[in-house]
Amino acid sequence: MVDEAETFQISGSRDVCFSAHGEKGYALAADLGTTTVVMELIDLEKGKILKEYTFTNPQKSFGADVITRVSWIQRTGVRELQRVLLDKMKDIVQSIPHPIKRMTVCGNPVMTHIFMGVDPAPLAMAPFACPVKEYTEISLDGFPFPVQVLPPISAYVGSDIVMGIYDVRQIQKDLSLLLDLGTNGEMVLCKDGRLYCTSAACGPAFEGGNMSCGQGAAAGAIDEFFYNDGIWNYHTIQEKEATGICGSGYMSLLALAVKHGFIDAGGYMEKELIFHPRAKLSQRDVREFQLAKSAIAAALVCLCRFRETAFEEIRVLYLAGGFGAGVKLQNLFDLGILPVYLRDKVKVIGNSAVHGCVSYAINQDRDVLETIIGRSQSLLLANNRIFSEQFMANMMFVQNDGK
Amino acid sequence: MNENIAQIRELLIKGKMNEINALVKEELEKGTAAEVILNDGLLAGMDDIARKWAEGTAFIPEVLIGARCMNMAIDILEPHLVKTEDSSRGTVVMGTVQGDLHDIGKNLCILMMKAKSFNVIDLGVDVSAEKFVEAVKQYEPMVLCLSSLLTTTMGNMKVVIDALKEAGIRGKVKVAVGGAPVTQDFADEIGADLYTEDAVQLADALVAYCG
Numbered sequence: 092m093v094d095e096a097e098t099f100q101i102s103g104s105r106d107v108c109f110s111a112h113g114e115k116g117y118a119l120a121a122d123l124g125t126t127t128v129v130m131e132l133i134d135l136e137k138g139k140i141l142k143e144y145t146f147t148n149p150q151k152s153f154g155a156d157v158i159t160r161v162s163w164i165q166r167t168g169v170r171e172l173q174r175v176l177l178d179k180m181k182d183i184v185q186s187i188p189h190p191i192k193r194m195t196v197c198g199n200p201v202m203t204h205i206f207m208g209v210d211p212a213p214l215a216m217a218p219f220a221c222p223v224k225e226y227t228e229i230s231l232d233g234f235p236f237p238v239q240v241l242p243p244i245s246a247y248v249g250s251d252i253v254m255g256i257y258d259v260r261q262i263q264k265d266l267s268l269l270l271d272l273g274t275n276g277e278m279v280l281c282k283d284g285r286l287y288c289t290s291a292a293c294g295p296a297f298e299g300g301n302m303s304c305g306q307g308a309a310a311g312a313i314d315e316f317f318y319n320d321g322i323w324n325y326h327t328i329q330e331k332e333a334t335g336i337c338g339s340g341y342m343s344l345l346a347l348a349v350k351h352g353f354i355d356a357g358g359y360m361e362k363e364l365i366f367h368p369r370a371k372l373s374q375r376d377v378r379e380f381q382l383a384k385s386a387i388a389a390a391l392v393c394l395c396r397f398r399e400t401a402f403e404e405i406r407v408l409y410l411a412g413g414f415g416a417g418v419k420l421q422n423l424f425d426l427g428i429l430p431v432y433l434r435d436k437v438k439v440i441g442n443s444a445v446h447g448c449v450s451y452a453i454n455q456d457r458d459v460l461e462t463i464i465g466r467s468q469s470l471l472l473a474n475n476r477i478f479s480e481q482f483m484a485n486m487m488f489v490q491n492d493g494k
Numbered sequence: 495m496n497e498n499i500a501q502i503r504e505l506l507i508k509g510k511m512n513e514i515n516a517l518v519k520e521e522l523e524k525g526t527a528a529e530v531i532l533n534d535g536l537l538a539g540m541d542d543i544a545r546k547w548a549e550g551t552a553f554i555p556e557v558l559i560g561a562r563c564m565n566m567a568i569d570i571l572e573p574h575l576v577k578t579e580d581s582s583r584g585t586v587v588m589g590t591v592q593g594d595l596h597d598i599g600k601n602l603c604i605l606m607m608k609a610k611s612f613n614v615i616d617l618g619v620d621v622s623a624e625k626f627v628e629a630v631k632q633y634e635p636m637v638l639c640l641s642s643l644l645t646t647t648m649g650n651m652k653v654v655i656d657a658l659k660e661a662g663i664r665g666k667v668k669v670a671v672g673g674a675p676v677t678q679d680f681a682d683e684i685g686a687d688l689y690t691e692d693a694v695q696l697a698d699a700l701v702a703y704c705g
């Protein structure tokens with residue numbers, strides 16, 4: 092059964108219109124996130140989202156990150172993880188009173204492979220083979236319509252990123268960067284019409300994961316800190332009693348703590364900062380954060396150096412992901428995550444994967460999709476010398492100037 | 495002790511690469527033996543960092559930054575170092591297991607072992623069980639160190655241990671395993687001889703083992 096109150100959100104902020112072309116009927120678009128799955132019910136003729144369904148990926152009980160889930164599959168097979176997700180989606184499908192014509196699905200490579208019931212193990216280790224590289228149409232039990240699974244770029248850059256590019260087609264015209272700051276930190280450099288992609292497994296620190304008081308962006312999470320005249324203050328989501336600190340809270344806390352000398356440039360802290368019994372900042376948290384931020388900063392440098400592009404030359408930085416929206420951009424620069432030269436060039440684009448997926452479900456323009464894939468190339472960081480160098484250099488809380 | 499060398503030691507934990515390099519060059523020009531700069535400056539500094547790390551007052555970033563400075567300075571010293579083969583405590587072979595390309599932690603382990611005068615042979619990353627077996631036959635190390643950062647490739651550590659058994663050489667070499675997802679329980683389960691949480695403990699454990 093589906094629990095309406097808990098899992099369904101009626102689309103309010105989503106009254107965006109997508110260009111439609113007169114086809115009648117309804118379709119679904121789904122973005123399979125490792126943590127959260129988003130499904131959109133679309134009125135094809137109006138080019139509008141009728142309803143948005145958001146739920147926690149039930150595979151979470153098999154592990155928070157993709158690799159832990161893959162290791163589970165290595166022991167017991169892919170079926171069970173596939174089933175828990177499909178069951179949840181089926182419930183939603185059955186609750187929809189309209190006939191559905193098709194469902195379009197995107198996600199990171201591990202998620203889309205599990206969805207199709209294909210063993211994802213090769214994706215998670217060298218030499219990174221990708222079992223299903225092509226656009227695939229399947230029929231699934233309990234889904235009385237064709238299901239389109241969109242193709243990834245490589246074993247570590249998924250169709251969610253392809254949909255991000257598809258959504259912001261503008262990206263292909265300018266010398267630009269697209270960055271999705273989730274657990275995997277995917278990024279794309281667009282230069283001369285080519286798309287260079289990579290992912291820097293930074294871990295979940297930016298989402299509050301692995302932090303001593305970390306939590307998701309729910310009621311009670313501290314989402315911003317303030318420091319005035321020697322006094323710390325904070326704001327919690329929905330002004331509830333503090334229950335923890337979410338990603339944007341950590342960003343603002345660290346930026347302030349560095350700025351006011353509680354943390355030195357190397358990340359050293361004289362003493363733990365305590366704001367509330369459930370809101371502290373330990374030395375360990377700072378170190379965890381340094382690993383994550385350094386992975387992103389280093390990957391950005393590698394990607395740009397790979398195409399001999401200086402940060403100064405970049406015209407636009409598109410910041411995607413649910414995360415991008417809640418964070419004060421200034422913090423990302425102060426902490427040395429984003430290159431300082433891009434300060435005035437950021438465009439926050441929200442969940443571009445979902446947006447792109449809806450738009451594809453309506454327009455069905457395979458040629459555009461194939462063009463994007465054809466122009467894409469992915470860069471492996473694991474055997475990249477510059478990455479290791481930069482990973483160490485960017486541990487420091489200083490501006491990222493790409494040097 | 496020479497003031498510059500004392501300063502090199504202190505600067506290492508602060509990660510001041512340019513200053514360290516300048517001091518190293520200055521000392522070389524003055525005619526100070528490269529070994530003295532290495533041992534009393536760089537290695538002593540690395541030891542300080544390692545101790546602080548063990549105490550919990552320094553963390554991986556400092557260690558990495560220190561390691562980076564040290565590697566740069568060693569590049570300058572290298573041509574001046576006189577090779578003394580048999581001053582080593584023993585040979586260690588180390589690599590990251592097949593399927594895994596993470597090497598920052600492995601390199602740190604190697605650095606710490608080298609700082610304790612072990613002769614370390616680095617097989618790199620994505621190393622197959624066959625290659626590990628071959629290297630054990632070729633170098634006859636006292637210890638074989640396996641690193642893995644991915645839960646999906648941890649199982650390959652057992653594959654290596656099984657391959658050593660198969661080749662009839664398991665008894666000839668001690669096997670140490672480590673990496674973020676590895677635990678003592680896992681090490682016991684796959685029949686490894688040693689597990690430690692970090693690189694300093696590994697180097698210390700090997701010193702205790704090899705004398």
Ligand code: B12
Pocket residue numbers: 156158159215216217246247274290291292293294295379382383386472473474478479482554593594595596597598599600602603639640641642643644645646670671672673674675688689690691692693694696
């Ligand atoms: C840097 C990094 C990378 C870099 C690696 C660069 C390089 N040359 O090593 C890049 C970006 C390439 C990368 C790629 C990937 N990564 Co990565 N990566 C990290 C990160 C951010 C830091 C790891 C690190 O270097 N730590 C610092 C070192 C010093 O610590 P350490 O390695 O643990 O080593 C210490 C100890 O473990 C011990 N030790 C290590 N080896 C040994 C051996 C012995 C014998 C002993 C005794 C001790 C010992 O001593 C060391 C020093 O004390 C972590 C996240 C995190 N916050 O930790 C993820 C992380 C390890 N990566 C992860 C993933 C998923 C990947 C990818 C699969 C992502 C992808 N889909 O592309 C790929 C896989 C590549 C591959 N096949 O290896 C996951 C693993 C999850 C899991 N459950 O296993 C992590 C945890 C991030 C996350 N939560 O998602 N990654």
